[in-house]
Amino acid sequence: MSTFSTTAELEARARISLRWLLLACAALVAVGYVTFIFWLYGSNDMLANRHSDGIPGAPGSPAVVHHLRGDVFVVSDRGMNVTVAAGRSGLLLVDTAEPPALEALDKGLDRISSLPVRFIVNTHAHHDHMGGNAFFARDGADIIATKAAADLMRADLGELVAPRNPAGFPLPNITFEDSYELRLGDETVQIVHIPDAHSPGDAVIRFVNANVIVTGDAFVDEGLPYIADDLGMTIDGYLRGMLTIADMSDDETILVPGHGPAVDRGRLLETYDRLKRIRDTVAFWKGLGVPQKFMLATYPTFAWPLRWHKYGVSQKWFAKVVYRTVEFSD
Ligand SMILES: [Zn+2]
Numbered sequence: 001m002s003t004f005s006t007t008a009e010l011e012a013r014a015r016i017s018l019r020w021l022l023l024a025c026a027a028l029v030a031v032g033y034v035t036f037i038f039w040l041y042g043s044n045d046m047l048a049n050r051h052s053d054g055i056p057g058a059p060g061s062p063a064v065v066h067h068l069r070g071d072v073f074v075v076s077d078r079g080m081n082v083t084v085a086a087g088r089s090g091l092l093l094v095d096t097a098e099p100p101a102l103e104a105l106d107k108g109l110d111r112i113s114s115l116p117v118r119f120i121v122n123t124h125a126h127h128d129h130m131g132g133n134a135f136f137a138r139d140g141a142d143i144i145a146t147k148a149a150a151d152l153m154r155a156d157l158g159e160l161v162a163p164r165n166p167a168g169f170p171l172p173n174i175t176f177e178d179s180y181e182l183r184l185g186d187e188t189v190q191i192v193h194i195p196d197a198h199s200p201g202d203a204v205i206r207f208v209n210a211n212v213i214v215t216g217d218a219f220v221d222e223g224l225p226y227i228a229d230d231l232g233m234t235i236d237g238y239l240r241g242m243l244t245i246a247d248m249s250d251d252e253t254i255l256v257p258g259h260g261p262a263v264d265r266g267r268l269l270e271t272y273d274r275l276k277r278i279r280d281t282v283a284f285w286k287g288l289g290v291p292q293k294f295m296l297a298t299y300p301t302f303a304w305p306l307r308w309h310k311y312g313v314s315q316k317w318f319a320k321v322v323y324r325t326v327e328f329s330d
Pocket of ligand 1: 124199217
């Protein structure tokens with residue numbers, strides 16, 4: 001009798017211990033999840049990083065010059081890229097960065113060629129891509145941009161551009177709606193409008209012979225992209241733009257993103273897949289009628305690599321903009 005009682009007692013104790021163990025594990029997982037979410041979403045900052053501040057490039061340090069292919073080079077400083085094509089009588093620049101990187105970038109240009117800047121193409125109207133227009137167009141270059149980007153520059157002139165460029169700011173004098181092409185020496189330069197992606201009037205620039213495409217911020221490597229939804233841009237427009245860039249490229253194409261080192265088409269497509277997965281996850285919750293704040297708690301950006309936060313926006317900001325702009329008709 002006493003033996004039976006002892007066995008039953010042991011079994012009961014084992015059951016209670018197992019129950020407590022499971023409860024403790026569940027509590028640990030719950031606390032871990034909440035802590036993780038807090039850690040992840042703790043910052044209210046929109047930007048994951050500031051490319052002018054967060055990327056190495058101490059004042060006075062030289063800009064980095066890379067020869068890409070043919071007559072096309074990229075000069076980089078503080079995470080900002082100026083792509084340079086050398087023609088017979090002058091240079092074409094894609095984007096002009098912003099102070100305080102301009103002096104270093106100018107010295108980088110001198111290492112490529114002593115020819116004057118004849119053309120500037122702005123990928124879009126953000127200051128870190130056209131804040132050096134006045135500086136680099138000082139000898140009278142033509143400035144090319146989409147009409148929408150030029151309109152945005154004009155609209156922003158008062159509050160954004162003018163205070164930083166008190167000497168005056170040259171606006172694009174050549175604008176177009178959908179596409180524009182020009183010759184520079186032996187090179188054909190195609191400029192294509194990418195609608196509804198990063199900002200109004202985004203353009204990508206293709207150097208046909210060199211097989212180089214400059215994407216501006218219509219593709220961000222190692223970062224979640226900013227999407228100006230207040231100006232009508234959407235996640236689906238952004239993804240469509242990435243597919244357009246993929247269609248314009250092949251396996252040999254060198255892609256120069258708006259910020260950071262050049263990459264290939266495979267990297268663009270990998271980034272597209274990851275962004276599409278986030279878009280589909282958020283669309284799933286929104287389709288079920290889950291409010292935005294509960295959608296955030298599901299951590300829809302969980303598959304985005306933590307090391308891919310050099311550029312662009314925070315995970316929370318991105319998840320919210322996807323929620324706000326996702327289209328269900330696709
Ligand atoms: Zn931008």
